[in-house]
Amino acid sequence: MDDTSRFPALSPLARQAGYLGVLPFVAALAAVLSGDADLRVIGERFALGWGAAILAFVAAVHWGLALAGRWRWSGAVVVSSTLPSLVGALAVVLGGSRGTALLVVGFGFFWLYEHRRQGDELPPDYLQLRRALSLTVCILLALITIGLGETA
Secondary structure (H helix, E strand, C coil): CCHHHHCCCCCHHHHHHHHHCCHHHHHHHHHHCCCCHHHHHHHHHHHHHHHHHHHHHHHHHHHHHHHCCCCCCCHHHHHHHHHHHHHHHHHHHHCHHHHHHHHHHHHHHHHHHHHHHCHHHCCHHHHHHHHHHHHHHHHHHHHHHHHHCCCC
């Protein structure tokens, strides 16, 4: 059975929603680089909050697949669907450039895990979208981290 019959095509609306989810990171970067101290703080907080939310969101896909009975519950599923949320929460607690750097690591490792360990169980369209979005988010968060500099 090939992947096209095993997995339905990704909805164009889902793809658009994924790319729209990158815009808050762009706004956060603009705020951090604006030169305005108040906007910089808002940009930092927004990058951390949005990054933590999105990291939890992408990990929740694994939780949902297990809840729906598509995946067997295992220790790996529990860890892969909850650890990114903990990483996001820790990033928010750390704050500043350390927090945004931790988000880069979280997004990068989750992407790597998903592609290397779960790639056969996920639709190719989804994996392609996740690769593009994860790379974009990591680049934007890295630029935000550089823009923030050392805050501690």
